[in-house]
Amino acid sequence: AGEVIERPASVVKELVENSLDAGADRIEIDIEEGGSRLIRVRDNGCGIHPEDMSLALASHATSKVRTASDLEAIRSLGFRGEALSSIASVSRFRLTSRMAGAERAWSLALSPGGETAEPVPAAHGTGTTVEVSDLFQAVPARRKFLRTERTEFLHILEMVKRLALCRFDLDIRLRHNRRRILHCRPAELDGERRIQDILGAAFAREAAFLDAQGGGMRLWGRLGGHGQTRNQSDRQYFYLNGRMIRDKRLNHAVRKALETSIPEGRYPSYVLHLEIDPAVIDVNVHPTKQEVRFRHARDVHDFIHAAVNETVQNRGGRGPQTALPGLDRGDASPSPAQGYPLREMAALYRNDRSASPASAAAAHIILGRFIVLPLAERLMILDTVEAKRVIIRDRLRRGLEGEGVTPRPLLVPVIMECTEDDTATLERRQALLADLGLELEAAGPVSLRIRSIPAVLNQADIQALCREMLAALGQDVDSDGLIDIMARHGSATAAAPESDDAVQQLLRSLNEAGIDPASGSQTGLFRCLDENDLAQLLRIHGD
Numbered sequence: 380a381g382e383v384i385e386r387p388a389s390v391v392k393e394l395v396e397n398s399l400d401a402g403a404d405r406i407e408i409d410i411e412e413g414g415s416r417l418i419r420v421r422d423n424g425c426g427i428h429p430e431d432m433s434l435a436l437a438s439h440a441t442s443k444v445r446t447a448s449d450l451e452a453i454r455s456l457g458f459r460g461e462a463l464s465s466i467a468s469v470s471r472f473r474l475t476s477r478m479a480g481a482e483r484a485w486s487l488a489l490s491p492g493g494e495t496a497e498p499v500p501a502a503h504g505t506g507t508t509v510e511v512s513d514l515f516q517a518v519p520a521r522r523k524f525l526r527t528e529r530t531e532f533l534h535i536l537e538m539v540k541r542l543a544l545c546r547f548d549l550d551i552r553l554r555h556n557r558r559r560i561l562h563c564r565p566a567e568l569d570g571e572r573r574i575q576d577i578l579g580a581a582f583a584r585e586a587a588f589l590d591a592q593g594g595g596m597r598l599w600g601r602l603g604g605h606g607q608t609r610n611q612s613d614r615q616y617f618y619l620n621g622r623m624i625r626d627k628r629l630n631h632a633v634r635k636a637l638e639t640s641i642p643e644g645r646y647p648s649y650v651l652h653l654e655i656d657p658a659v660i661d662v663n664v665h666p667t668k669q670e671v672r673f674r675h676a677r678d679v680h681d682f683i684h685a686a687v688n689e690t691v692q693n694r695g696g697r698g699p700q701t702a703l704p705g706l707d708r709g710d711a712s713p714s715p716a717q718g719y720p721l722r723e724m725a726a727l728y729r730n731d732r733s734a735s736p737a738s739a740a741a742a743h744i745i746l747g748r749f750i751v752l753p754l755a756e757r758l759m760i761l762d763t764v765e766a767k768r769v770i771i772r773d774r775l776r777r778g779l780e781g782e783g784v785t786p787r788p789l790l791v792p793v794i795m796e797c798t799e800d801d802t803a804t805l806e807r808r809q810a811l812l813a814d815l816g817l818e819l820e821a822a823g824p825v826s827l828r829i830r831s832i833p834a835v836l837n838q839a840d841i842q843a844l845c846r847e848m849l850a851a852l853g854q855d856v857d858s859d860g861l862i863d864i865m866a867r868h869g870s871a872t873a874a875a876p877e878s879d880d881a882v883q884q885l886l887r888s889l890n891e892a893g894i895d896p897a898s899g900s901q902t903g904l905f906r907c908l909d910e911n912d913l914a915q916l917l918r919i920h921g922d
């Protein structure tokens with residue numbers, strides 16, 4: 380027994396699923412010491428009849444299978460009627476419940492190996508509370524596998540986030556050691572606020588909308604842009620028919636569609652819901668492992684790839700020279716309109732002197748990698764990736780012309796495999812690389828050690844950078860060309876500015892690089908907004 384119970388987070392998952400099965404829409408979770416001291420889940424669901432309480436704790440007791448077709452339908456959801464008994468067998472366990480309309484609540488306590496007791500009267504509102512104390516305390520072999528309190532809690536938190544991102548209607552509270560960690564109030568139907576609660580304002584503001592249908596499938600959700608890439612795949616929420624899954628092939632389909640718009644070595648962020656009509660496509664989800672089997676796996680893969688690809692194409696993202704990116708319906712409907720003095724910006728644009736330029740001057744709208752801001756009494760759009768590239772290039776150039784580029788030593792040198800050609804190139808050009816802030820040395824005939832990268836590249840895929848640098852050096856690319864490579868790597872992975880301060884800092888750095896934003900669009904970084912852009916902006920962000 381107990382194979383569903385690997386760690387505290389799996390207990391939370393089972394208890395929360397029971398609450399959902401019971402029709403609850405408010406769930407409170409209290410955790411102490413990462414779950415090893417206490418896990419308490421309280422819900423406002425239908426409750427359990429006192430006579431069914433001890434039954435609920437018996438192995439293979441489920442109230443959820445009534446007919447053969449029920450059995451078929453819920454087989455895939457893993458209703459096996461063994462979660463509570465498994466949990467109770469490895470903890471001190473208490474179940475307290477009151478059915479709607481019942482006169483009082485009843486409570487049943489169990490300890491491992493203890494006799495099944497009778498429920499006693501208790502105080503409780505309508506719904507159920509399950510308390511699991513001292514998990515694995517009596518099972519040293521299992522307790523040994525528990526990680527630190529923090530790690531176990533992070534697993535629980537992640538589990539709760541996954542739930543929160545697919546059930547916007549729930550009121551979910553999570554406390555750890557009596558501290559409030561998360562409180563998601565029921566969100567409006569489109570889940571905008573929920574996305575913001577869980578994934579942050581920048582994601583809610585910038586992630587593209589996606590909604591595509593075809594072949595018995597629908598894919599909808601939000602796709603984070605350039606500014607939301609991560610250095611690990613920890614923000615990829617993929618749901619299949621309302622259940623979180625982690626399926627390599629489906630994630631691959633998304634990743635592949637984003638291949639050209641996301642820097643190598645970075646991972647996209649997304650919340651995607653795939654809905655599949657089981658009558659059309661055979662879906663089989665492993666109850667605990669989050670794996671999926673499709674009969675038509677290829678079709679599903681291609682559908683996802685096409686849907687994501689189309690979203691990426693629509694969002695533009697190639698540069699401000701093409702359509703004004705981020706202003707198409709998909710991208711901008713998160714509408715960060717409040718707080719932006721758009722009318723004043725528009726008036727400024729039209730050279731209306733009655734507008735107050737002072738307040739407008741501080742305003743800008745961030746749209747992924749692009750920023751719309753008033754400059755020199757015009758509304759301009761600035762490509763921040765391009766801007767960073769210019770800034771980095773300028774700093775590297777000045778460093779090389781002066782005392783060498785400031786290196787940032789890596790805390791732990793990176794060892795990287797390479798070719799024999801690379802080590803030969805390194806031997807010849809090590810000094811030039813060091814002047815550029817890139818300190819490499821041979822670690823063997825086909826491996827090298829990276830000791831530092833230029834300080835100005837505070838974010839970069841280090842190995843990809845070194846590979847490209849060595850290849851370029853092998854072809855005798857000059858120092859300008861090398862600087863270009865570095866600037867490209869540094870700007871592609873840098874996060875888009877998210878705050879006013881970051882935008883101001885970016886403008887200051889541009890100034891330092893000898894580019895005066897007010898001097899207009901000749902640099903290619905800036906472009907004036909035209910009437911079309913503005914009309915779009917007002918339509919989307921105005922009222």
Ligand code: ADP
Pocket residue numbers: 393397398400401422424425426427435436440441442443457458459460461462463464507
């Ligand atoms: P299963 O969920 O597979 O039926 P469990 O062991 O998780 O098995 O739960 C056993 C039974 O206990 C459920 O079928 C249900 O009748 C009852 N139960 C458990 N948790 C709750 C809850 N929060 N509210 C109402 N009933 C519950």
Ligand code: MG
Pocket residue numbers: 393396397458460462463
């Ligand atoms: Mg259950």
